[in-house]
Amino acid sequence: MVSLASPTQKRQTQGSIDPILALTRPDMERVNDLILSMAGSNVTLIPEIAEHLISSGGKRLRPMLTIASALAHGYGSGDGHVKLAASVEFMHTATLLHDDVVDESDMRRGRKTARTIWGNQASVLVGDFLLGQAFRTMVEVGSLEALAILSDASAVIAEGEVWQLAAAKKMTTSEADYIAVVDAKTAALFSAAVEVGPVIAGKGAAERTAMREYGRNLGLAFQLVDDVLDYGGSAADLGKNTGDDFREGKITLPVILAYAAGSEEEKAFWREALEDGANDDAALERATALIRRHGALEATIRRARDYGARAYEAAETLPDSAGRDAMLGVVDFCIERLS
Structure with missing residues (x-):
């Protein structure tokens, strides 16, 4: 288990998501009801797969x-925030369905993936249906600006997926290339999800920029924390089995940093393990040892903390409110999964 946080790095929020859970509970009940409605279809397979995920x-x-x-x-009246929140969740869910097909993943959050139950074709097509429902619901909000933000994010996410596919299992992937993929695949949706808030509340460019920065940096920190936990965390923190990234041949930041610092013999091990698929339990044990030897976890944590600090600073520009406290708490919760 990774344990690199110090008491001086803890903020008053104590890294809890309780504030955002309490703040959003009434509206999230409406979001959940809308999600169930949006997943409905006369084609039986669609709600079955959607409900599974x-x-x-x-x-x-x-x-x-x-x-x-x-x-x-x-934002004080109307249901625009509820409809946009449901759309954001459907965009995320569609991405997960597509990712599991591309990555040939068998498990997600301790359950069989949709592709292992219903097949790749059904998973991709239901993912497309969910994206269609997301955009249909966005249109109902009546904000062209919000629609533009989320549609741009959808295109960026797709580009990131293709970029990741092109770079998959290539040990020549650089840190800059990896961060660019994370920026597109993960951070773009976080950024869009929060930027639409000031838009529907009628705020201006400064508020939009702050939220865009908050979401982007939170998304980057979130993914780097996941990268660390895959080699030094627990399944409970990660939401999947530790070591899954390695077993699936994924090249994440700790691997990139350890590879760059390694000897020629170590580089040959990484190529054999991740490019050629020799990634059994013994190989995972050695990979973890190499990552620790070269301080790759600590280096990744430093980067995650830096992105987290930027997200925190962006949220601090908000007026003092329960919403501000909730968003600050999410940043600390993300980072303190490392402690």
């Missing part, structure tokens, strides 16, 4: 952030 135990952090951002900016 929707009920898999995720925190639904992204739609909660949409609600919190809208409330923090004074």
